[in-house]
Amino acid sequence: MLPFARVTIIGLGLIGSSIARAVRQHMPTVRVTGHDADPDVRARAEALGFLDDVADTAGASVIDADLVILCVPVGAMGAAAAAIAADLPHDAIVSDVGGSKASVIEALRTALPQATIVPGHPVAGTEHSGPEAGFASLFHGRWCILTPTDDAPEAAVVRLRAFWEALGANVEIMDPRHHDLVLAITSHVPHLIAYTIVGTASDLEEVTRSEVIKYSAGGFRDFTRIAASDPTMWRDVFLNNREAVLEILQRFSEDLTALQRAIRWGDGDTLFDLFSRTRAIRRGIIEQGQDDSRPDFGRAHE
Ligand SMILES: NC(=O)C1=CN([C@@H]2O[C@H](COP(=O)(O)OP(=O)(O)OC[C@H]3O[C@@H](n4cnc5c(N)ncnc54)[C@H](O)[C@@H]3O)[C@@H](O)[C@H]2O)C=CC1
Ligand SMILES: O=C(O)C(=O)Cc1ccc(O)cc1
Structure with a gap:
């Protein structure tokens, strides 16, 4: 029924x-x-x-x-x-x-x-x-x-x-509050990072906009896709999930500072360890069949 x-x-x-x-x-x-x-x-x-x-x-x-x-x-x-x-x-x-x-x-x-x-x-x-x-x-x-x-x-x-x-x-x-925390890390802050990096690239004085477009490698292109998302929708998400987003951003900026320090002091082990852990996360997503980039995903079902 x-x-x-x-x-x-x-x-x-x-x-x-x-x-x-x-x-x-x-x-x-x-x-x-x-x-x-x-x-x-x-x-x-x-x-x-x-x-x-x-x-x-x-x-x-x-x-x-x-x-x-x-x-x-x-x-x-x-x-x-x-x-x-x-x-x-x-x-x-x-x-x-x-x-x-x-x-x-x-x-x-x-x-x-x-x-x-x-x-x-x-x-x-x-x-x-x-x-x-x-x-x-x-x-x-x-x-x-x-x-x-x-x-x-x-x-x-x-x-x-x-x-x-x-x-x-x-x-x-x-639980709604748990949802808001989970989505802050898996969706909202990633969107904020994409908006930031694409904004930073477009503000650079030494690099022209046409160079950014011409030489954009895969990583930057993925960011531009996400940063093309609807401005009204995302403005509202950040204003409505303020607490959880600020909490995750605090953690994120601490982790970014640690990476900045590792690069400054030539601490390759720290970089290598993190990049190995993150690679395992990506492989876990693919194993669970949640990979949007696979050819049979989404529109291909229509
Ligand atoms: N875009 C996405 O990938 C996803 C969006 N969402 C959620 O879905 C909701 C809608 O997002 P989209 O469909 O992407 O947006 P959209 O911009 O494609 O559509 C939203 C529509 O709502 C209409 N609208 C705005 N205020 C209204 C009101 N007071 N009464 C009647 N209509 C009104 C607009 O005219 C517009 O046509 C948002 O809350 C968003 O957080 C959820 C999952 C994914
Ligand atoms: O296009 C993407 O990469 C998304 O992340 C889509 C998306 C946007 C908003 C949501 O609340 C859920 C999914």
Whole structure:
């Protein structure tokens, strides 16, 4: 049996449109309604044809939904939730896909004090945004972390787990604060480092921009991909996961200082030991089948 019959997606960008496409592919009888605050995005989503209905208002989009997923930047979650408050059916489950969880949960709870809320975060994405960027296989073999608070009914968590599993994801339940710390090290600080290194390269006076482009080796190119990610989304992630990001950054800058010292004093052993440990981590990721660069990953499933 399908976990939901009428799904509403608010925010029709990369993640919202990927969920809609994936529902169409994996649960074709489920009706998917969408809404986006931007009329141009609504028109583009309608033309792309991955929804059954596009509603002009947030309220109209949820009127008979049994699952509502908020797919907007984390700083807009509170406003998106407030916009559906008056029309949300009392038995609907509300979820989200935000990349940080603790502050989003607080915003959703404030806007929807009576609703059943089961927050989520599919750990899958790209540097692209907008409805054209989505694809149905985005969640195949990727983790989706659910962070229900203690008051969430177990049945609601079970249904949302079944929903994500039907889209091809593996589901894990996690405490929201722990999620925010884990993602700070695995996703948020790496993005910050990419934004920094690409910014530093573009600010160098002795090296021209065309030299940076012409001679960019693999490592720098990988950083530029990540540093091309959506500015609104990432601004919001850093402002909303402030504590965990600052904690990890403190540790990171101490470790960077230690490496700086090793280079200054010609301490090759320290460099070699670290590079050996990090190589083992990369090999562990590949062994677990989590390597995005393998040719059969992501879009190749479509
Ligand atoms: N991009 C990625 O790789 C991933 C993103 N996420 C999370 O997914 C969420 C959405 O990200 P993307 O789809 O990448 O962004 P996107 O920029 O592609 O789409 C976001 C959409 O939300 C709309 N929007 C903004 N405020 C709104 C509001 N109040 N009401 C209705 N619509 C509103 C925008 O007009 C835009 O079309 C974010 O919270 C992000 O943290 C989660 C996993 C991966
Ligand atoms: O494109 C990449 O490398 C990503 O890291 C995608 C991504 C971005 C944000 C998330 O919250 C989860 C995954």
